[in-house]
Amino acid sequence: MIEILLYATIKAGTPLLFATLGAIIMERSGIINLGVEGLMLVGALTGFSVAYTTHSLFLGVMAAFFASMAAGAIHGFICVYLRGNQIVSGLSLTMFGIGITSLFGRSAVGLTIHGFDRTPIPLLSKIPVIGQAVFNHDVLVYFSVALVVCIHLFLYKSRWGLHLRSVGENPAAADTSGVNVNLYRFSAVLIGSGLAGIGGAYLSLAYTPFWVENMSAGRGWIAVALVIFAQWNSTRALAGAYLFGGINAVQLRMQAMGTSLSPHLLMMLPYIFTIIVLIFATMRLEKGSTPEPEALGVPYDREDRK
Amino acid sequence: MIRFEKRKDISKYFAMTAPFVSVLLALTTAGCIMLFAGVNPLKAYMGMFHESLGSVYGITETLVKATPLIFTGLGVSVAFRMKIWNIGADGQLYMGAIGASWVALFSGLTGFAAMIGMFLAAAFCGGLWASVAGFLKAKVRVNEIIVTLLMNYIAAAWVSYLVYGPWKDPKGFNFPITQRFSPDIMLSHFMTYRLNTGFLLAVALVIILYILVEKTIWGYEIKVIGDNPNAAKYAGIKIDRSIIGVMFLSGALAGIAGYVEVAGVQGRLQEGISQGYGYTAIIVAWLAGRSAIGVLIVSVIMAVILVGGDSLQILMQLPVAFVNMFQGLILFFILASDFFIHNKISIRRSGK
Numbered sequence: 001m002i003e004i005l006l007y008a009t010i011k012a013g014t015p016l017l018f019a020t021l022g023a024i025i026m027e028r029s030g031i032i033n034l035g036v037e038g039l040m041l042v043g044a045l046t047g048f049s050v051a052y053t054t055h056s057l058f059l060g061v062m063a064a065f066f067a068s069m070a071a072g073a074i075h076g077f078i079c080v081y082l083r084g085n086q087i088v089s090g091l092s093l094t095m096f097g098i099g100i101t102s103l104f105g106r107s108a109v110g111l112t113i114h115g116f117d118r119t120p121i122p123l124l125s126k127i128p129v130i131g132q133a134v135f136n137h138d139v140l141v142y143f144s145v146a147l148v149v150c151i152h153l154f155l156y157k158s159r160w161g162l163h164l165r166s167v168g169e170n171p172a173a174a175d176t177s178g179v180n181v182n183l184y185r186f187s188a189v190l191i192g193s194g195l196a197g198i199g200g201a202y203l204s205l206a207y208t209p210f211w212v213e214n215m216s217a218g219r220g221w222i223a224v225a226l227v228i229f230a231q232w233n234s235t236r237a238l239a240g241a242y243l244f245g246g247i248n249a250v251q252l253r254m255q256a257m258g259t260s261l262s263p264h265l266l267m268m269l270p271y272i273f274t275i276i277v278l279i280f281a282t283m284r285l286e287k288g289s290t291p292e293p294e295a296l297g298v299p300y301d302r303e304d305r306k
Numbered sequence: 307m308i309r310f311e312k313r314k315d316i317s318k319y320f321a322m323t324a325p326f327v328s329v330l331l332a333l334t335t336a337g338c339i340m341l342f343a344g345v346n347p348l349k350a351y352m353g354m355f356h357e358s359l360g361s362v363y364g365i366t367e368t369l370v371k372a373t374p375l376i377f378t379g380l381g382v383s384v385a386f387r388m389k390i391w392n393i394g395a396d397g398q399l400y401m402g403a404i405g406a407s408w409v410a411l412f413s414g415l416t417g418f419a420a421m422i423g424m425f426l427a428a429a430f431c432g433g434l435w436a437s438v439a440g441f442l443k444a445k446v447r448v449n450e451i452i453v454t455l456l457m458n459y460i461a462a463a464w465v466s467y468l469v470y471g472p473w474k475d476p477k478g479f480n481f482p483i484t485q486r487f488s489p490d491i492m493l494s495h496f497m498t499y500r501l502n503t504g505f506l507l508a509v510a511l512v513i514i515l516y517i518l519v520e521k522t523i524w525g526y527e528i529k530v531i532g533d534n535p536n537a538a539k540y541a542g543i544k545i546d547r548s549i550i551g552v553m554f555l556s557g558a559l560a561g562i563a564g565y566v567e568v569a570g571v572q573g574r575l576q577e578g579i580s581q582g583y584g585y586t587a588i589i590v591a592w593l594a595g596r597s598a599i600g601v602l603i604v605s606v607i608m609a610v611i612l613v614g615g616d617s618l619q620i621l622m623q624l625p626v627a628f629v630n631m632f633q634g635l636i637l638f639f640i641l642a643s644d645f646f647i648h649n650k651i652s653i654r655r656s657g658k
Contacts, residue, residue, distance in 0.1 A: 084641035092637035099631025218459050225452045264467035271456045282448045
């Protein structure tokens with residue numbers, strides 16, 4: 001029982017983890033992206049379609065990454081170079097993503113593929129209980145955990161990471177010290193959008209190997225909320241994503257066991273829980289030093305520099 | 307070398323034409339995407355405009371769809387005034403519909419009293435739903451965008467719970483719908499069409515909101531809070547209370563949209579009564595530029611696209627969600643056009 005729940009937790013948390021990591025990279029550069037929900041859908045559909053036609057899951061994931069990157073580039077261009085309103089642009093991206101995937105997804109509805117298989121890690125997967133639940137997943141799960149470490153090292157141990165953080169904290173100062181603010185921001189939006197797309201591809205290639213309209217079902221929004229919970233920190237994002245994966249796993253388990261509770265009430269749980277977590281995360285932010293990037297959501301215009 | 311310079315005054319000519327140019331460019335881009343998806347865009351557009359504007363029936367349907375957009379658009383736009391983002395009009399609409407349906411089915415009121423009761427219950431439920439986000443924003447500074455948005459999913463799940471569970475019509479052949487409301491508490495219709503007095507109510511609210519926001523001290527206060535919260539604080543305006551109040555009003559307006567949908571169009575509570583009106587309302591409010599009259603005009607334009615998009619489902623088997631693509635593209639172009647309203651392009655030889 002615990003084994004099954006733990007396994008389901010990680011599986012349900014992984015798409016959220018990819019999307020949250022993507023959003024963290026973008027927000028660290030100072031750009032809010034409320035289009036994560038749309039990007040996940042673009043990733044899910046592209047990943048599925050390419051995997052279906054080429055019979056290669058790897059190509060599917062790559063295609064998801066690049067397609068979401070292309071969609072995210074619209075947001076990046078508007079927010080970075082045209083200095084447009086990031087909130088409206090992000091919402092537009094979500095609408096655009098929902099619309100365009102419903103149009104192109106017509107032919108993909110009802111098809112199935114053979115999704116990612118479990119790849120046990122030698123030795124570790126032999127550990128009782130947690131071996132099968134934690135060390136016997138598909139490769140994307142391992143990749144997402146590796147990504148957590150990479151992003152942490154990138155942000156805090158590399159020169160590029162330092163530049164990226166400075167662009168999000170104080171773009172004018174970064175600009176003065178010779179950092180190309182716009183380039184950093186635009187690149188961050190591209191990479192972050194691509195990661196959100198992989199989160200979507202995880203849904204259609206590993207979680208449930210088929211495509212249905214609107215299959216992200218609000219996960220993109222939960223990811224945006226998780227960024228605040230994670231305090232813009234990739235290791236905390238791992239904890240946050242699995243916490244939500246856990247709620248989802250318990251909720252699905254309860255539905256499967258046939259409790260007397262209505263499935264519609266159980267469906268509310270992840271959203272209610274996100275709001276509660278968000279309240280506590282914000283209260284904590286208000287008290288101490290704030291890890292929120294100082295220039296988050298503020299377009300940078302060199303001519304306005306004081 | 308291409309350079310962008312800030313204009314000293316914004317270009318009035320650009321500002322006037324930008325929304326129309328944006329819609330045209332969005333339609334062109336969407337046309338290219340449709341071609342790519344194997345859909346004939348000319349046939350699609352002809353169908354869309356013919357269905358939404360080509361007959362009396364089409365025009366009444368357009369106004370039926372414009373009605374909830376006006377209510378929710380006014381709601382979002384009032385919150386905008388204070389720089390608060392209410393992305394949850396959809397959920398507030400659902401809660402309003404639940405409130406109105408409760409009065410209609412279970413309160414025992416009849417006739418005119420029931421109608422008033424439904425209206426007030428809808429406004430109250432929608433307002434209360436939105437003020438949760440308002441309260442959290444005012445007291446704890448929780449991001450209202452995420453809270454209002456997540457509450458949409460919760461509200462939609464409430465409706466599902468009710469229509470599949472306790473409120474299901476026992477004689478409804480197990481369909482997830484409530485009983486039909488009695489005809490005497492429904493809004494009256496224009497001839498045999500679905501157009502109802504809800505539209506007139508919407509127009510009346512446009513006028514009321516215009517006066518409230520433009521001509522009263524309260525309207526001035528919320529504008530000051532939006533533009534300069536520090537100044538507002540020193541002027542003695544109670545910001546926290548205003549945030550909660552404005553969110554209540556914003557949600558109440560969306561709730562009334564829910565009332566009109568159940569009492570004017572559907573005649574019962576069921577799933578999917580909102581076709582994402584709350585999201586379209588953001589476009590409406592953004593395009594209307596905080597003006598109540600603007601909300602009315604833009605709502606009708608958006609309704610043309612919605613009705614047209616619906617008709618494509620039947621004419622060309624396109625999914626309903628497809629109209630979201632138009633809406634996204636329109637907003638993208640509007641955002642881009644803002645840049646050109648505020649900046650001018652000059653081309654210079656490089657090196658000089």
